Amino acid sequence: MDHTDSVSPEPASAEPEFTEPELAEPYLREVLGTAGLAVEYVRAEDNTLFRLGEDGAEIPVVDFAGGYGSVLLGHNHPEIVRRATELLAAGTPVHAQFSRHPYANRLAAELNRIIHRELETDEPYFAIFANTGAEAVEAAVKHAELDRVMRLAALQEELAAHTESAREAVAASTAVVTAQTYARLGITAPAPAGDFDVLAAELTRRNAEQFARPPLFLSLEGGFHGKLAASVQLTHNEAYRTPFKSLAAQARFVPRERPDALKEIHAEERRTVWDVTVSDGRVELTEREIPAFCAFLVEPIQGEGGIQVLSAEFAAEIQRFCESVDCPVVIDEIQSGMGRTGTLLASSQIGLRGDYYTLAKTLGGGIAKTSVMLVRQARYRKEFEIVHSSTFAKDSFSCHIALKVLELLEADGGAAYRRAVERGEALRAALTSVREDFPEVVKDVRGKGLMLGMEFHDQSGSSSPILRDAAAGGLFGYVLAGHLLHRHDIRTFPTASALSTLRFEPSLQLSDTQIAQLESGLRDICGIMRDHAGERLTGASAH
Incomplete structure (x- = not known):
């Protein structure tokens, strides 16, 4: 190549001149x-x-x-183009929403087969299909929040039942509320002594404040998870995130390769509620930690953060931390996954196992616009299938193209x-x-x-x-x-x-x-x- 001339920064092109105003970005x-x-x-x-x-x-x-x-x-x-041509020529149904989609189920099953091999597990991962990587991330955080809300609701019912049992014990004179119990809440023992309603009202007020607090996400410094309303708040770049801060739940950004920061953040953000029990004829109070963190989003290799590779050691620390505080791990494989690093899941090479995975980009073979969010059975909430949907997701064309992609990767x-x-x-x-x-x-x-x-x-x-x-x-x-x-x-x-x-x-x-x-x-x-x-x-x- 002979590159000797210096000309203008934007060279002339052979494209025709248009008279229309420039309106597309x-x-x-x-x-x-x-x-x-x-x-x-x-x-x-x-x-x-x-x-x-x-x-x-x-x-x-x-x-x-x-x-x-x-x-x-x-x-x-050529094989993907050939398959796409076949599908379109056969009149494959792109729009058949709210019907049976066996091709989507085959795709989910094939993804599970490969994931089971890489993770050495047989636990199923349920699939929610989408169109883009950012949409898959949004689906993951929505599902994680639904799971958190349902867990909180179950805990609220449990606490209410415990409170009612204690109330009945006090009414039957088989238990008393001591001054020390009131003191734990910073309130003065009422007269008559042992009035349970005062205690119950204060417990209910304090617990309601904790249950009403918005979710908090964890994400790594340098992380990128999209630019939609929720996903952009999980993206570390302030220029993308700050203008839209008021639109969605916020994240705490964890410094890369700093396991000590995990403990610091947990100490600062942990949330507790009060539970009431009866023991040896006394009403007792117990603090119980509730799930404050909706999810921890992790890229095994940060694409937009400068191609930063997550170490196996820090991945293990993240895994242990999330297990200890019951925080699901969402592994964003949108850029690193689909075979780019030598395995379907780049995270499998460092021993990191997700409760959720997001895959996109190469899943569509460079032709179809498709993505998927995968949820492990232990976390899956079937109710999500009713409250979340997407017009173009799970269609015949994109699912068959994705199946061809997996066939080519596995060949x-x-x-x-x-x-x-x-x-x-x-x-x-x-x-x-x-x-x-x-x-x-x-x-x-x-x-x-x-x-x-x-x-x-x-x-x-x-x-x-x-x-x-x-x-x-x-x-x-x-x-x-x-x-x-x-x-x-x-x-x-x-x-x-x-x-x-x-x-x-x-x-x-x-x-x-x-x-x-x-x-x-x-x-x-x-x-x-x-x-x-x-x-x-x-x-x-x-x-």
């Missing part, structure tokens, strides 16, 4: 244009997207963004999983080589399988105004991505909440030639940063 297009990323792709296959040059000819671009992890099997995989004894590991190792070797040659520029290379990231050192102190301004303005990673696109025909992006980290999530079709092409491009941008030569990033297309 025009500001985003403007931002993309600033970094040279506002290009149109006209075709896609395998690990390649195609855009048009000024002469109208196709320019192949190696896709390392991979639909943010959606196309592990490649763009327009030849799981050859796709093994290829994800092998291609990931080859890609990581290239990234590591760049880091070793540019230690002053590249801070870290991390990830697993075909979910890798390269983090650069902060450039806000660069002597180059272009690099310095890009770092200060929050566009640093996008400027690098624009240069890689126009100079090296490489497509990638920074992670959304860690803009100094470039993501690499290609398909299984990734070739050695494409890895070498990426390595060449990375060496170029590393040389630019090392030499503080930001002016070289202002160039765009050499085609």
